[in-house]
Amino acid sequence: MDISNTENIEKSEGGFICCGCGEWVGFSDSIGTRHRNHCPRCLCSRHLDKEVSGDRSADCGGCMDPVGLTLKHEGTDKYGRPKKGEVMIVHRCRVCGEVSINRMAADDDEREILNMFASSSSMAEAERENFKKRGIRILDDGDKDEVYVQLFGKGFGVR
Ligand SMILES: [Zn+2]
Numbered sequence: 278m279d280i281s282n283t284e285n286i287e288k289s290e291g292g293f294i295c296c297g298c299g300e301w302v303g304f305s306d307s308i309g310t311r312h313r314n315h316c317p318r319c320l321c322s323r324h325l326d327k328e329v330s331g332d333r334s335a336d337c338g339g340c341m342d343p344v345g346l347t348l349k350h351e352g353t354d355k356y357g358r359p360k361k362g363e364v365m366i367v368h369r370c371r372v373c374g375e376v377s378i379n380r381m382a383a384d385d386d387e388r389e390i391l392n393m394f395a396s397s398s399s400m401a402e403a404e405r406e407n408f409k410k411r412g413i414r415i416l417d418d419g420d421k422d423e424v425y426v427q428l429f430g431k432g433f434g435v436r
């Protein structure tokens with residue numbers, strides 16, 4: 278893709294050039310991606326997100342890699358079992374290490390999400406602990422059913 282061309286488009290229309298794969302990511306009203314902050318193809322994001330509460334380092338501009346999935350508003354019920362919230366993508370900034378949690382978008386590449394989920398399930402325990410300290414539980418194989426149901430709906434078939 279011609280980068281100089283896409284920069285012109287970026288000025289006139291909503292969107293950004295992905296810092297991960299270099300592709301143009303446009304905003305579209307039709308699929309609920311007006312607030313899209315990550316690439317649907319490689320899921321990378323740029324560290325500019327001002328919607329994350331407490332994140333005031335929005336001028337970092339670093340590329341944020343998807344490192345795993347988590348569940349939003351997760352807590353425990355009265356039996357101490359984890360409640361299921363919305364599956365979210367966990368991003369980590371390559372530059373400053375800041376972590377953010379983002380909603381999946383309707384046009385996110387499902388294979389990419391599953392690939393990323395698969396590699397995150399073998400995340401080192403120490404790294405997993407680091408997320409836990411931030412209150413983020415990185416999903417693992419035990420959450421597979423929930424991830425599939427949220428991605429593909431109930432009664433999904435393995436693709
Ligand atoms: Zn990308």
Ligand SMILES: [Zn+2]
Nearest residue numbers: 324337370373
């Ligand atoms: Zn950053």
